[in-house]
Amino acid sequence: MAAAAGPAAETTVLVVEDEPAIATAIAHRMAAEGWQVEIASDGPAGVEAAARARPDVVILDVMLPGIDGLEVCRRIQHDRPVPVIMLTARDDETDMLVGLGVGADDYMTKPFSMRELVARTKALLRRVERSSQASDVGAGEPPLQVGDVQVDRAQRRVSRNGAEIHLTPTEFDLLVTLATSPRTVLTRERLLAEVWDWVDASGTRTVDSHVKALRRKLGADLIRTVHGVGYAFEPAEG
Numbered sequence: 001m002a003a004a005a006g007p008a009a010e011t012t013v014l015v016v017e018d019e020p021a022i023a024t025a026i027a028h029r030m031a032a033e034g035w036q037v038e039i040a041s042d043g044p045a046g047v048e049a050a051a052r053a054r055p056d057v058v059i060l061d062v063m064l065p066g067i068d069g070l071e072v073c074r075r076i077q078h079d080r081p082v083p084v085i086m087l088t089a090r091d092d093e094t095d096m097l098v099g100l101g102v103g104a105d106d107y108m109t110k111p112f113s114m115r116e117l118v119a120r121t122k123a124l125l126r127r128v129e130r131s132s133q134a135s136d137v138g139a140g141e142p143p144l145q146v147g148d149v150q151v152d153r154a155q156r157r158v159s160r161n162g163a164e165i166h167l168t169p170t171e172f173d174l175l176v177t178l179a180t181s182p183r184t185v186l187t188r189e190r191l192l193a194e195v196w197d198w199v200d201a202s203g204t205r206t207v208d209s210h211v212k213a214l215r216r217k218l219g220a221d222l223i224r225t226v227h228g229v230g231y232a233f234e235p236a237e238g
Contacts, residue, residue, distance in 0.1 A: 011125065012036040014055035016046035016072060017087065018064050022110075026059055029114050030121070043067030050076045056128075057121055062088040062099065070102050077103035081169065083124045087112070100213045105170045106196070106206060123197040130197075131156075131173060146179045147235025149222065160218060170195065171214050174207075178223065178233035187230040207231075 013030045017023035018041050027037045038053045040046040043066035062069040086099045086107040143152040150159045158165050173195045188204040224232045
């Protein structure tokens with residue numbers, strides 16, 4: 001399905017959803033934004049479409065025939081990292097953490113607001129563009145060293161005690177935001193604004209889930225929870 005021509009016509013959105021009514025509704029709404037839209041109705045078709053169309057963002061259902069959305073996400077990210085918003089019928093944090101662990105940037109629970117899906121897609125696209133610009137600006141700058149954690153913003157690489165740690169694009173942006181203000185408490189709302197480019201507090205659970213995923217990879221000792229407020233990056237002394 002091709003969108004109407006417009007200023008954002010170069011942006012391609014891949015919708016991988018096996019429920020025709022939902023897939024069509026999402027596609028029509030995305031096309032109304034001037035985006036090109038591709039639809040795949042099962043897991044294998046989603047992987048093939050991602051390789052062929054090289055989308056700018058993927059809207060991916062978790063429950064799919066053939067192979068599930070988690071495996072689709074793994075394969076897509078292995079071939080070519082791309083922003084992914086996962087759609088799930090289960091409001092279970094364990095499932096959400098698994099989704100984030102395979103490379104998803106965001107998730108929404110069905111039923112969802114089409115307006116919010118578009119808003120999150122736009123925010124994700126803006127963040128990817130901002131991250132690309134930040135990498136260009138940071139080229140040639142020395143890596144950020146905070147305690148035993150080193151962050152190379154130009155190459156978007158992270159290591160702790162010399163061991164490289166693979167982070168998703170969202171995890172990397174979250175770490176940079178926290179690490180550039182060590183021992184400073186950042187509210188969930190501020191993190192949503194700076195990392196996800198959201199202007200409201202509707203996604204604070206998204207912040208919590210990404211922090212948990214980041215702790216699993218970096219170590220639980222580096223990010224302190226300030227209950228009811230937010231988080232602080234606490235680098236190791238020495």
